Amino acid sequence: MIDLTGKRALVTGGSRGIGAAIALALAENGADVAFTYQHSVEKAETMAKSIESTGHRAFAIQADSADPEAITRSVSEAVSSLGELDILVNSAAIGLYGAIADIAVNDYQSMMDVNVRAPVLFAKAAIPHLTAGGRIISIGSGLGERVPFPGVTAYAMSKAALTSFTRGLSRELGPHGITVNLVQPGSVDTEANPADGAAADFQRSLTSLGRYAEPREIANAVVFLASPAASVITGAILTADGGALA
Numbered sequence: 247m248i249d250l251t252g253k254r255a256l257v258t259g260g261s262r263g264i265g266a267a268i269a270l271a272l273a274e275n276g277a278d279v280a281f282t283y284q285h286s287v288e289k290a291e292t293m294a295k296s297i298e299s300t301g302h303r304a305f306a307i308q309a310d311s312a313d314p315e316a317i318t319r320s321v322s323e324a325v326s327s328l329g330e331l332d333i334l335v336n337s338a339a340i341g342l343y344g345a346i347a348d349i350a351v352n353d354y355q356s357m358m359d360v361n362v363r364a365p366v367l368f369a370k371a372a373i374p375h376l377t378a379g380g381r382i383i384s385i386g387s388g389l390g391e392r393v394p395f396p397g398v399t400a401y402a403m404s405k406a407a408l409t410s411f412t413r414g415l416s417r418e419l420g421p422h423g424i425t426v427n428l429v430q431p432g433s434v435d436t437e438a439n440p441a442d443g444a445a446a447d448f449q450r451s452l453t454s455l456g457r458y459a460e461p462r463e464i465a466n467a468v469v470f471l472a473s474p475a476a477s478v479i480t481g482a483i484l485t486a487d488g489g490a491l492a
Contacts, residue, residue: 248275248276248473250272250333251277253272253278254279254280254328254330254331254333255272255333255335256328256372257269257272257279258281258320260279261282261283261306263434263436264337264385264464265281265335265337265338267460267464268385268469271468272335272469272472275473277333278302278303278328279303280304280305280328281293281304282307282320283308283309290306290308293306303328307323311338311360314363318371321368321371331372332377334381334382335383335468336383336384338364339360340361341438342354342401344400361405365411369415373424376419376424378424379424380419380423381424382424383426383472384408384412384427385431386406386430386483387405387432388430388431388487388490391406391430392490394490395448405430412426416481425480427482427483427484428482429467429484430483430487432487433452433453433487455489456488467484
């Protein structure tokens, strides 16, 4: 078991899906966890109780990742609640699909605001609180490297941006002993992309393993990168897609 005892983490979009699995896995390995959510108070309260059941502290923070002021406030609230900050996980994201010729400008902008600008602003707000041993981990997508079907171009663009963000920020923070990494999931069984959905068989056919990932499997990769075991890993792109990019 990886030991994150005493670590304090903020997970964006941590009330459901991959973000919720990450928040819970960090707590199960010893961390106190604050997480942001946008809409469902009920889901946030349920998530907080799950974290607290591990014996660690949980703090749910309502914040819209498309709102720069909400981002700054949520980091301040997390630091105030936790006492400081050691780990930032950028998990909040949205996917709005359509061909470039058809996609609405507002949909395009919303994805850029949440999937690209928000990780930058969360990092900007968190960096003053991180010290040596600190971690910034973002959740990207295998579509950021390869786009095997139409209709996801804008979404793929937004996730591809996280590659340069991760590599560049690792250069900026490396001298301070802070690592910055990116996890790229493939098809993961969540509400947004269920393993029994209309396109699920096609997505499975793209993988070497022939199956979807479970959210916990992505969380395991994040926990490793958050741990002392990954102390020399920075600027790295860890693909966890069942072999879709093989």
